[in-house]
Amino acid sequence: MKIKKLAFVTSAAVILIGTVCAAALSWHPIHWKSVVGLESVSNEKIWQSFSWRAQLCLQKAKGGVPELSWTELWELMRPESGVHWIEGRSVEGSLVYSSTASAGDRAAGACTFRKRCTGCHGNDGSGGLHGPSLNRSGYKHGDSDLAIYKVLRDGVPGTAMPSAALPPRELMQVVAHVRTLQVNSSKDLKAGGSRLALRVSSERLQAAGTNPDEWLTYSGSYNGWRHSSLTEITPANVAQLRIRWIKQFDTNDPVIEGTPLVTGGAIFMAAPAPHVVALDAKTGGVIWEYERSIPADLPLCCGRNNRGLAVHGSTVFLGSLDGYLVALNANDGKVIWQTLVASPSDGYSITGAPLVVDHSVVVGVAGGEFGIRGFLAAYDVSTGQRQWKFQTIPGPGEAGHETWESDA
Numbered sequence: 001m002k003i004k005k006l007a008f009v010t011s012a013a014v015i016l017i018g019t020v021c022a023a024a025l026s027w028h029p030i031h032w033k034s035v036v037g038l039e040s041v042s043n044e045k046i047w048q049s050f051s052w053r054a055q056l057c058l059q060k061a062k063g064g065v066p067e068l069s070w071t072e073l074w075e076l077m078r079p080e081s082g083v084h085w086i087e088g089r090s091v092e093g094s095l096v097y098s099s100t101a102s103a104g105d106r107a108a109g110a111c112t113f114r115k116r117c118t119g120c121h122g123n124d125g126s127g128g129l130h131g132p133s134l135n136r137s138g139y140k141h142g143d144s145d146l147a148i149y150k151v152l153r154d155g156v157p158g159t160a161m162p163s164a165a166l167p168p169r170e171l172m173q174v175v176a177h178v179r180t181l182q183v184n185s186s187k188d189l190k191a192g193g194s195r196l197a198l199r200v201s202s203e204r205l206q207a208a209g210t211n212p213d214e215w216l217t218y219s220g221s222y223n224g225w226r227h228s229s230l231t232e233i234t235p236a237n238v239a240q241l242r243i244r245w246i247k248q249f250d251t252n253d254p255v256i257e258g259t260p261l262v263t264g265g266a267i268f269m270a271a272p273a274p275h276v277v278a279l280d281a282k283t284g285g286v287i288w289e290y291e292r293s294i295p296a297d298l299p300l301c302c303g304r305n306n307r308g309l310a311v312h313g314s315t316v317f318l319g320s321l322d323g324y325l326v327a328l329n330a331n332d333g334k335v336i337w338q339t340l341v342a343s344p345s346d347g348y349s350i351t352g353a354p355l356v357v358d359h360s361v362v363v364g365v366a367g368g369e370f371g372i373r374g375f376l377a378a379y380d381v382s383t384g385q386r387q388w389k390f391q392t393i394p395g396p397g398e399a400g401h402e403t404w405e406s407d408a
């Protein structure tokens with residue numbers, strides 16, 4: 001009986017703490033919006049963010065979230081902290097700061113860095129006698145905002161790296177500056193795209209799947225196995241995987257269904273449609289972005305989805321929701337050509353990933369829910385001229401047409 005009572009009191013206390021936390025944080029959404037400059041964000045999104053904070057508080061009350069103390073959690077959850085909390089499984093993945101930090105916060109971080117860190121890490125973070133360089137990715141203790149925050153907060157015992165002994169918000173500002181050092185000095189690719197010089201030949205596409213450093217088609221290779229031959233990650237060490245970087249897309253769509261392509265040190269993604277992005281694989285920095293404005297009234301059964309892209313030469317191909325096949329320059333994201341595959345006014349859209357075979361880019365259509373007649377079509381990779389079209393349902397006079405009675 002006593003145990004039951006204790007369990008009841010504990011759960012009640014936990015729920016109370018969670019509720020108080022949520023209530024305190026959500027005391028005035030309008031205040032919140034104006035503080036973080038989110039006037040354009042929907043109330044629903046703001047509410048989701050509150051409810052996730054409340055869940056974190058509950059987890060903490062139940063003994064979880066060991067990474068942060070109650071005081072830190074409280075400080076970093078306040079709107080003024082500039083920290084965004086996105087719903088996720090780990091606190092590390094959920095805490096987003098450096099990618100959205102304001103110019104003021106970054107400047108404050110840079111100032112602290114000059115006063116407290118340059119003695120060991122060098123003026124521009126390039127390293128010195130007493131500390132390693134910081135203008136690189138692949139930190140020993142992790143590259144996520146939370147990982148760097150913890151190094152600054154606790155220092156690295158047994159080394160010269162001291163605890164910074166600063167309040168959470170100031171620590172975060174320094175984290176933002178450290179991340180800027182990492183991104184700005186990436187030797188591989190810089191924002192602006194000028195460093196990408198992609199050329200994916202038909203032969204390389206044929207051999208796709210044999211080079212584990214690349215993922216060149218939606219399924220990884222023409223055999224469609226969707227299997228990587230990488231062997232470094234095993235069941236025994238998979239638990240040691242750590243977050244290097246996170247890129248959050250500014251979207252109201254809840255899911256990303258696309259498979260990214262990886263080549264030449266870059267990741268090409270069809271982010272929530274109609275949006276294509278090339279990212280530096282090492283840092284997550286955006287190399288270029290292509291955003292397509294599409295009509296609001298498209299015939300879509302199941303959301304604004306896109307499964308991925310195709311690549312050939314220095315062109316990336318996108319099947320767009322508004323029925324177009326779009327060829328983008330893989331090096332800068334500019335449109336090379338676009339051609340209408342099928343019209344949304346007839347119920348068509350494109351959500352699938354195109355596939356390049358030799359000099360043809362093959363694409364299929366969506367719209368079964370709207371009674372369309374499905375087909376595959378191929379286009380010349382260089383010009384966008386249609387080469388052939390194959391109707392998947394036979395027309396009158398064609399073999400098998402008689403099996404489709406009336407409007408079956």
Ligand code: HEC
Binds near residue numbers: 132
């Ligand atoms: C007295 C010298 C010293 C000072 C001051 C110092 N650091 Fe360090 N720092 C080090 C050393 C040494 C290491 C390497 C620790 C190790 O071996 O894990 C390090 C490691 C780091 C790392 C982790 C790098 C990695 O690869 O994981 C970061 C991030 C960092 N320092 C940031 C800072 C910042 C920001 C400041 C200022 C607030 C600062 N340090 C001040 C000496 C210093």
